[in-house]
Amino acid sequence: MISFYKLKSDFFELDRVYSFNIFLFDKMREHRIVALYANSPLTGELKESWLELEAKGAYLQLYKDDKDDFHYETNVSHDELMELNAFYFKMFNLQESRLKKYEEKAKEKFLLKKILQTIAKTNDFLPLIERVKSEVMCYPLYESDLTSMCTEVVDKTFSRDMLPVRVAAFAFFLARQNKITDREKLVAIIMASLMKDFGLSVLSTELFKNYADLENHNIYLKHPMLSIYILSKIGYEFPTEIKRIILEQHEQTDGSGFPRQKKEDHIAYLSFIVNLSDQIIMYSSGKINGRKTDLIKTIELFHKGVSAEGVNVNFPPRLLESLGSFLLNDLEKDLAKKDQL
Numbered sequence: 001m002i003s004f005y006k007l008k009s010d011f012f013e014l015d016r017v018y019s020f021n022i023f024l025f026d027k028m029r030e031h032r033i034v035a036l037y038a039n040s041p042l043t044g045e046l047k048e049s050w051l052e053l054e055a056k057g058a059y060l061q062l063y064k065d066d067k068d069d070f071h072y073e074t075n076v077s078h079d080e081l082m083e084l085n086a087f088y089f090k091m092f093n094l095q096e097s098r099l100k101k102y103e104e105k106a107k108e109k110f111l112l113k114k115i116l117q118t119i120a121k122t123n124d125f126l127p128l129i130e131r132v133k134s135e136v137m138c139y140p141l142y143e144s145d146l147t148s149m150c151t152e153v154v155d156k157t158f159s160r161d162m163l164p165v166r167v168a169a170f171a172f173f174l175a176r177q178n179k180i181t182d183r184e185k186l187v188a189i190i191m192a193s194l195m196k197d198f199g200l201s202v203l204s205t206e207l208f209k210n211y212a213d214l215e216n217h218n219i220y221l222k223h224p225m226l227s228i229y230i231l232s233k234i235g236y237e238f239p240t241e242i243k244r245i246i247l248e249q250h251e252q253t254d255g256s257g258f259p260r261q262k263k264e265d266h267i268a269y270l271s272f273i274v275n276l277s278d279q280i281i282m283y284s285s286g287k288i289n290g291r292k293t294d295l296i297k298t299i300e301l302f303h304k305g306v307s308a309e310g311v312n313v314n315f316p317p318r319l320l321e322s323l324g325s326f327l328l329n330d331l332e333k334d335l336a337k338k339d340q341l
Contacts, residue, residue, distance in 0.1 A: 004032075005067065006085050007060040009050040011076050017041050018073055020066035024050070026058050030144055035060060091141045091148070098137050098151075105134040112173060116326060120294035125166045132169045133158035136190065139183055146239060150187040153194065163281060168193035171277035177322050178273065185241070185270060192245035193274050199226025211288055221258045224249055245271045249278065252314035264316060276302065276315050283311065299323050 004023065012018070017039055024035035035050065036042060050060065062070050071078065082089070115127050136154045139147050157165055168190045175189050200223050207217055214220045224247050231238055231246075248271035251257035253264035279288070280302055286292035289309045293301075300306075303323035305313040313320060 003064055004061040005064065005081060006088060007062050007081075008084065009047055009054060009060060011060075011074050012042055012047070014044055014047060015041055016073075018069075020069050020073075021063065023061040023063070024053065024058055025061050026053075028057060032061065088142065095141045098141075102134045102137040105130075106138050112326065116295055116299070120296040123292075123294075125161050125169065128173070129158050129161060129165055129169045132172045132190075136187075139187070144184065146191070146242075147183060147187050149236075150191055154190065157194065163285065163287075164194050164197070166281045166285075167274070167278045170281055171274050173326075174277055174319075174322065175270070175273050177325055178269075178319065180270075180273075188239065188241045188245065189270055189274060191238070192242045192249075192270075193277065195231060195242075196227055196246045196249045196274065196278075197223065198230045199223035199228075201230075202226055211290075215258070224259055241268070241270065244268050245274050247271075249275050251275070252312070253316060254314050256314060269316070269319070272315050272319050276319060279312060296327065299326050303327065 004025070006025075007022070012022070018036070019038055021034050021038050022036040023032050025032045036046065054060075067081075070076065071081075110131055115131070119125055119128065133154050136158075137151055139151055141148045141151060158169070171189050171193050172186060175186060180186065180189075203219060203223065203226075207214060207220060227246050228243055231243070245268065247259070248262065248267050251260065251262040251267045251271065253267070255261045255263040280295075280298050282288050283301075284293050284295045284298040301308055301311050302313060302315075303320055303326075305320060
């Protein structure tokens with residue numbers, strides 16, 4: 001249910017005292033504070049500050065339980081309030097329809113090990129992809145712009161078994177296995193996984209005839225930066241966390257990666273998660289050495305640090321160790337144990 005209504009400073013008169021709290025919501029920081037406490041007079045200085053903040057994208061809010069008092073004390077009609085909150089209600093209704101469609105599926109028993117074993121036999125990632133979709137489509141649309149964008153992207157792309165979607169779905173569960181449950185971080189992982197290789201689209205297709213030889217081409221080594229450049233032209237300022245994951249997608253713990261040869265202490269853990277997920281999916285599909293390997297076997301190779309053609313184990317040890325739970329335990333049971341600790 002909607003908890004807060006959006007308001008305008010014009011609704012309130014100077015020197016008036018209202019019986020309810022008026023809140024200020026900073027959209028950029030996703031932070032809410034009390035802008036005027038109940039039974040406190042509205043001064044000219046305070047109202048001026050509200051106008052300045054509104055010009056920067058912030059807005060006033062009213063708690064839902066105070067709606068009747070608000071109408072009585074301000075003479076603002078129900079229709080005026082609803083018109084101002086039309087987009088909010090549209091998002092709320094969309095959220096409700098999505099919950100009806102996906103919430104039950106998102107709560108179904110899901111045994112990750114069993115799904116991975118099935119994928120190893122069939123090479124069909126849709127069960128994994130659809131599980132991620134059902135969970136993400138239940139995320140609150142009004143939580144942040146990025147979350148809303150991610151749900152729309154997932155809605156449009158997570159119905160097809162494509163390599164970038166495979167990487168995003170695998171990275172989602174790898175992050176969860178590493179105790180990352182914050183929605184904004186999971187959203188960042190999904191979005192970065194899907195957009196990290198935009199820069200490859202401007203490279204000659206001739207380069208991709210031999211994956212083993214790719215790193216000998218200087219232009220290929222710059223593709224993370226090309227991806228960031230393309231994102232900068234979209235017209236939306238993506239969070240630093242997403243851009244960092246994209247830039248660090250090929251960096252390694254020992255400094256042998258690219259484009260900046262960073263070492264472990266200077267690489268974000270989320271970047272390692274996306275990098276490892278990408279390598280597992282690419283190796284399994286045969287894109288790295290030309291030979292397909294079933295998913296379980298691929299996970300085992302990386303988990304054990306096996307020195308094989310195309311297997312890169314320059315990752316934090318705890319990340320590689322976390323792959324063991326994909327092989328030994330059902331994610332659901334493992335998370336339940338962690339919750340009990």
